[in-house]
Amino acid sequence: MMWLLSIALAGPANEAWVAGDHAVAREAWQAQIDEGAVSGDLYYNLGNAHYQLGEVPAAIHAWRTAQLLSPRDGDIEANLGAARKRTEDRIEQPAPETPILFWRTALSAAEQGRASCVLLALFWLLVAGWRLRRLPLAIPAVLTGVPGALLALSTLQSLQDFGSVGVVAQAATIESTASGGVALFELHPGAEVALGDSLGDKVLVALPDGRRGWMSSEALWVVDPSRR
Amino acid sequence: MSILIAIVAPVQAAQVLLDADTRRLKVGQSVGLHVTVVDGSSSRPDLPEVDGLSFVPAGQQVGIQMVNFKNIKTVTYSWQLTAEREGSFGIPSVPVEVDGTTLTTNPLRLAVAARDASEGETLTARISDDDGRLWVGQTLVYDLHFSTPKRVVDRRWTPPTFDGMVSEQDTDRRVREYQASIDGVPHEMIEVSEPLVVTAAGRRTIPPSVFTVQYPIRRQRNSRDPLAGFGGFIETKTEIFTSEAIEVDVSELPTEGRIDALWTGLVGDFTLTAQLSEASVALGESATLEVVLVGDGSLAGFSLPTVEEREGYRIYDDAVELQAEVVDGAFLTKGVYRRAIVPEAVGSIELDPVALQVFDANTGTYVLLESSAQLLDVREGELSSELESYSEGTVDARRDVADLGEDILPIKTDPSTRSGLFSPWALGGIGVLPGLGLGGFLFLGWVRSRQVHDPRVELRARLVDLDDDLGRLEDVFREALGIRLGRAAAGLEKADLEGLDEGLRERCRALYGELEAARYGGGAGGLRDRVRQLCEELIA
Numbered sequence: 001m002m003w004l005l006s007i008a009l010a011g012p013a014n015e016a017w018v019a020g021d022h023a024v025a026r027e028a029w030q031a032q033i034d035e036g037a038v039s040g041d042l043y044y045n046l047g048n049a050h051y052q053l054g055e056v057p058a059a060i061h062a063w064r065t066a067q068l069l070s071p072r073d074g075d076i077e078a079n080l081g082a083a084r085k086r087t088e089d090r091i092e093q094p095a096p097e098t099p100i101l102f103w104r105t106a107l108s109a110a111e112q113g114r115a116s117c118v119l120l121a122l123f124w125l126l127v128a129g130w131r132l133r134r135l136p137l138a139i140p141a142v143l144t145g146v147p148g149a150l151l152a153l154s155t156l157q158s159l160q161d162f163g164s165v166g167v168v169a170q171a172a173t174i175e176s177t178a179s180g181g182v183a184l185f186e187l188h189p190g191a192e193v194a195l196g197d198s199l200g201d202k203v204l205v206a207l208p209d210g211r212r213g214w215m216s217s218e219a220l221w222v223v224d225p226s227r228r
Numbered sequence: 229m230s231i232l233i234a235i236v237a238p239v240q241a242a243q244v245l246l247d248a249d250t251r252r253l254k255v256g257q258s259v260g261l262h263v264t265v266v267d268g269s270s271s272r273p274d275l276p277e278v279d280g281l282s283f284v285p286a287g288q289q290v291g292i293q294m295v296n297f298k299n300i301k302t303v304t305y306s307w308q309l310t311a312e313r314e315g316s317f318g319i320p321s322v323p324v325e326v327d328g329t330t331l332t333t334n335p336l337r338l339a340v341a342a343r344d345a346s347e348g349e350t351l352t353a354r355i356s357d358d359d360g361r362l363w364v365g366q367t368l369v370y371d372l373h374f375s376t377p378k379r380v381v382d383r384r385w386t387p388p389t390f391d392g393m394v395s396e397q398d399t400d401r402r403v404r405e406y407q408a409s410i411d412g413v414p415h416e417m418i419e420v421s422e423p424l425v426v427t428a429a430g431r432r433t434i435p436p437s438v439f440t441v442q443y444p445i446r447r448q449r450n451s452r453d454p455l456a457g458f459g460g461f462i463e464t465k466t467e468i469f470t471s472e473a474i475e476v477d478v479s480e481l482p483t484e485g486r487i488d489a490l491w492t493g494l495v496g497d498f499t500l501t502a503q504l505s506e507a508s509v510a511l512g513e514s515a516t517l518e519v520v521l522v523g524d525g526s527l528a529g530f531s532l533p534t535v536e537e538r539e540g541y542r543i544y545d546d547a548v549e550l551q552a553e554v555v556d557g558a559f560l561t562k563g564v565y566r567r568a569i570v571p572e573a574v575g576s577i578e579l580d581p582v583a584l585q586v587f588d589a590n591t592g593t594y595v596l597l598e599s600s601a602q603l604l605d606v607r608e609g610e611l612s613s614e615l616e617s618y619s620e621g622t623v624d625a626r627r628d629v630a631d632l633g634e635d636i637l638p639i640k641t642d643p644s645t646r647s648g649l650f651s652p653w654a655l656g657g658i659g660v661l662p663g664l665g666l667g668g669f670l671f672l673g674w675v676r677s678r679q680v681h682d683p684r685v686e687l688r689a690r691l692v693d694l695d696d697d698l699g700r701l702e703d704v705f706r707e708a709l710g711i712r713l714g715r716a717a718a719g720l721e722k723a724d725l726e727g728l729d730e731g732l733r734e735r736c737r738a739l740y741g742e743l744e745a746a747r748y749g750g751g752a753g754g755l756r757d758r759v760r761q762l763c764e765e766l767i768a
Contacts, residue, residue, distance in 0.1 A: 014639070014641050017639055025639075032645075037645050037647075038647050038648045038649045039643055039644050039645050039646060039647070039648055040644070040648055041640040041643030041644045041645075042643050042645070044639070044640060044643075045639040045640055045643055048636060048638075048639045049639075051636055052636075068648075069648030070648070075637040078636070078637050079636040079637055082634065082635070082636050083636070108648055109648075109649075109650050110647065110648050110649060110650035112650075113650035113651075113652075113654065113655055114650070116655060116659070117654060117655060117658040117659070120655075120658050120659040120662075121658050121662070124662035124663060124666060127663075127666060128662075128666055131666070131670055132669075132670075148659070149659075152655050152659055155650065155652070155655060156652060156655070159650065159652060225648055225649060226649055
């Protein structure tokens with residue numbers, strides 16, 4: 001069903017884009033997402049449409065979402081770099097580090113999950129052959145089971161990363177407490193922040209330089225492809 | 229010394245060098261003077277006599293270092309140099325006989341100052357241009373000199389805040405420690421030199437430097453404590469010394485006399501030379517124009533002015549080689565800028581002179597530095613026939629792709645619709661459920677294997693499916709007997725039935741007889757039923 005919908009809508013969206021009607025293209029891609037399509041390419045195209053319409057914060061939000069779904073797509077990072085130059089707050093993004101579980105930066109959560117499922121299914125088949133048929137499959141079982149389990153753990157961790165970043169939608173004052181307090185600093189549309197605890201309609205946000213404070217969640221778009 | 233050798237090693241010939249522990253002394257002070265022979269054999273040279281200085285031989289040292297995979301021997305002849313009176317003294321080049329050839333060292337200039345009235349520890353700070361006006365952009369050296377007749381265990385310099393000045397970026401702070409003798413008393417001397425570039429005009433004050441020194445404390449040995457002093461621990465006393473503050477006046481550079489097109493921003497006393505590596509090259513080869521800028525100002529951030537492309541040759545800038553160091557309290561720098569000249573036609577090329585404007589801090593005026601024009605003769609070469617005009621033929625005439633504007637990258641025209649989401653339940657389903665199933669299956673098998681084996685139950689099951697096969701009837705009967713008698717069924721015969729009740733024993737014997745008769749074709753019908761009945765009685 002989703003496939004049919006995408007075929008039906010991709011044509012008009014592309015045609016509208018080529019014709020320079022970015023608003024129509026944006027609506028078409030947004031419609032696909034609203035119907036349940038969760039694809040990095042769709043979010044990427046949606047970001048492009050937002051950007052061309054001058055909606056830089058929305059473009060950043062769409063591209064950050066696309067990054068979670070297609071982490072190896074260099075076009076997304078390139079466009080994000082262009083959009084960040086047009087925001088008001090200069091926030092240096094932390095340099096990506098290569099973690100011990102290096103595949104976490106190379107594979108999306110879904111890719112990790114699917115790979116994990118394949119490896120674990122193979123693992124159980126090998127274990128069954130080893131235990132029930134007495135076949136010499138113990139070592140192959142370990143060689144598939146260990147990476148399968150690691151991928152499963154990192155999949156869960158990657159899924160937890162959904163919703164850990166937000167894009168400021170409208171100018172907001174960051175305060176020291178959830179109930180007000182001292183105004184610490186201001187953020188403007190397009191600023192990317194890490195999200196922490198939430199309390200009522202306030203959410204704790206943090207900048208890469210360590211500054212943190214509370215802001216209204218209504219002034220924030222959460223980067224989470226599982227939300228619509 | 230290793231740096232020294234590294235510099236001279238490529239020459240592949242013996243070198244002789246003259247150096248002193250310091251080139252600024254005070255009257256009555258004695259320091260080391262050294263003649264070093266690198267990669268050669270010699271005897272101790274004779275030093276020339278210099279009025280106001282005296283030299284006393286003080287031994288020699290031999291060392292071997294590996295440079296570029298070659299062992300290089302160095303012999304250092306030392307003297308104790310004593311300054312007898314105030315003034316400036318020059319030690320002329322010293323002739324040294326090395327492997328039958330007479331080589332000469334570099335000359336050396338020493339400055340001898342009057343004695344301080346104070347004795348003991350002294351800490352003095354000075355800047356290299358303390359007698360004149362400073363200019364924005366000028367490079368100066370902040371010198372700190374500490375001397376003490378005591379042995380120093382550790383020392384730490386706390387630099388002052390250089391307001392309106394920054395550290396020169398092409399050279400490091402220089403710290404020298406050496407021994408000297410003043411009126412026969414050995415002193416430890418510590419010199420710190422910090423090159424600075426002036427960045428702001430106005431009256432500036434360099435606050436006092438703080439020098440923290442740790443001296444060892446001598447204690448009488450405690451004869452009752454055999455471990456006293458064990459382990460090399462030294463008890464120390466800390467003393468803090470402060471220098472005097474230094475005040476300077478810094479002026480903005482004047483605009484009068486400045487030629488903006490040639491102004492380089494360099495401040496100092498500079499000389500400029502330019503030299504072509506070849507006077508004549510064949511077409512297809514290249515020559516190198518080496519422009520050398522030497523002076524006492526920082527060259528940080530400076531690059532040669534660009535030159536316009538001319539017809540007949542191309543120019544490529546090569547890597548820049550910068551050297552900067554503090555020598556005798558003065559900052560010296562040398563920049564070597566190389567340009568590759570690639571001719572494209574036979575003939576004569578006249579390279580324009582390199583012209584720069586710098587600001588001379590000593591005279592307070594702008595100075596135009598200009599090298600001489602260079603001529604390069606280009607003759608026919610092997611590749612002449614292949615080289616044609618720059619813009620046509622086989623010469624690579626491509627240019628970099630120029631940016632006309634900036635925009636985001638294009639959309640994906642065939643976007644993937646594969647869901648980027650993943651349910652953790654799927655992971656649980658595939659990762660855990662098969663494990664539970666397999667585990668349950670294995671658990672059942674384990675439970676079965678743990679159940680107690682009851683031969684009666686098994687035999688009863690066999691009796692249900694019993695047929696008329698004579699061999700199976702005999703087997704079943706023997707197993708039933710074995711169970712009853714508590715013996716192995718194999719080989720049980722009629723003679724083994726003594727343990728049974730008499731009635732049962734007779735019936736068993738009779739059945740043995742029937743089975744034996746049946747084996748030879750005799751016997752009555754219904755044998756299977758009788759076997760089954762008797763077996764059930766036996767295992768009941």
